[in-house]
Structures are given as C-alpha cells and as structure tokens.
Amino acid sequence: MKAExxxxxxxxxxxxxxLNKAISAQDIYVELRNRNQSVGLATVYRALEALKLEGVVQVRTLASGESLYSSVQQDKHHLTCLQCGRSIAINQCPVHDLETQLHQAHQFKIFYHTLEFFGLCNQCQMAQATGVGAE
Structure with a gap:
C-alpha cells in the first residue's frame, strides 16, 4: 500500500x-517561502527524495554537481557545455526501445530516464580556438 x-x-x-522547469532544492525552499508556504530546507530534501522514489519527481545533476528537480512529465535529454554550463535540450530519444527491452528483461519498473552528453558548445569551441574567454 502506497503511503499518503x-x-x-x-x-x-x-x-x-x-514551474514546468527544473529547479534546485534551495530555489524550491525560497519559492515556497515567497508563496508563504514555509518549510525547512531539510524537509524540502526529504520530500524530494520521497517524491523521487515514488517516481513523480526526477533529478538531473549538472556537471557542477548541482541537482535540479522537476516533475516527471517526459524524458529529458540535453547537451551540456562543460565550460560555460549552457544546457541545450534535445528532443530525439534513441533509448526508448532500450528502456522497453530493459523493463521486459529485468522486470524493472522504469519511471523515467535522462540522457546527457557533455562537451563544449560552439561558442566555447570558438573561444578556445582563438584563446578568448567564453561567456
């Protein structure tokens, strides 16, 4: 029986x-306070963990180590620049068939998946080639 x-x-x-976007736990804490719905930061982390285990919230960890949380609405895929941190959403998903195969082969209940590629965006590549800092 699922807990309330x-x-x-x-x-x-x-x-x-x-919000329909990914946000950090600290930003969730601040946003709730701004909406006069104060909860402690530790409570925010505990609630996010419970919601993640329920499969209704997903977490995405950036190259910087920061975790961003969002409601599970669709699978997310990104190209993330390691230099400037810019993240570009991509809409193609090459792993939906793999997800189905894994579910069937291992009887593993998959809530969502993420796919992230790390490298350098075009601006950072150009800046690196010319020796100029990118923004």
Whole structure:
C-alpha cells in the first residue's frame, strides 16, 4: 500500500508542476517561502527524495554537481557545455526501445530516464580556438 503524501510533498509537487522547469532544492525552499508556504530546507530534501522514489519527481545533476528537480512529465535529454554550463535540450530519444527491452528483461519498473552528453558548445569551441574567454 502506497503511503499518503505529506503536505510538504504535495506543495513541492504542485510547485514543480506549475514551474514546468527544473529547479534546485534551495530555489524550491525560497519559492515556497515567497508563496508563504514555509518549510525547512531539510524537509524540502526529504520530500524530494520521497517524491523521487515514488517516481513523480526526477533529478538531473549538472556537471557542477548541482541537482535540479522537476516533475516527471517526459524524458529529458540535453547537451551540456562543460565550460560555460549552457544546457541545450534535445528532443530525439534513441533509448526508448532500450528502456522497453530493459523493463521486459529485468522486470524493472522504469519511471523515467535522462540522457546527457557533455562537451563544449560552439561558442566555447570558438573561444578556445582563438584563446578568448567564453561567456
């Protein structure tokens, strides 16, 4: 039997769905305070972990180590520049068939997947070639 969500979990999930973008735990904490729905930062982290294990929130860890949370709406795929941190969403998904195969072969319940490529964006490549710092 699935446990009932706490009020904090419901608030966080509602916030993530309304924002429709990935956001850090600290930003969730600040946004809830701005909306007069204060919860402690530790509570935000606990709620995010529970929602992640329920399969309704996904986490994406950037090259900097920062974790961004979003509601699970569709699989996310990105090209991320290691120099400037710019992240470009890509819409193609070469792993949907693999996901189905893994689910069938291992009876593994997959909530979502992410696919991320790390490298240098065009601007950073050009800056590197000319020896000028990129922004």
């Amino acid at each position: 969500r706490t009020r904090s979990q419901e608030r966080i999930l509602k916030l993530l769905k309304s």
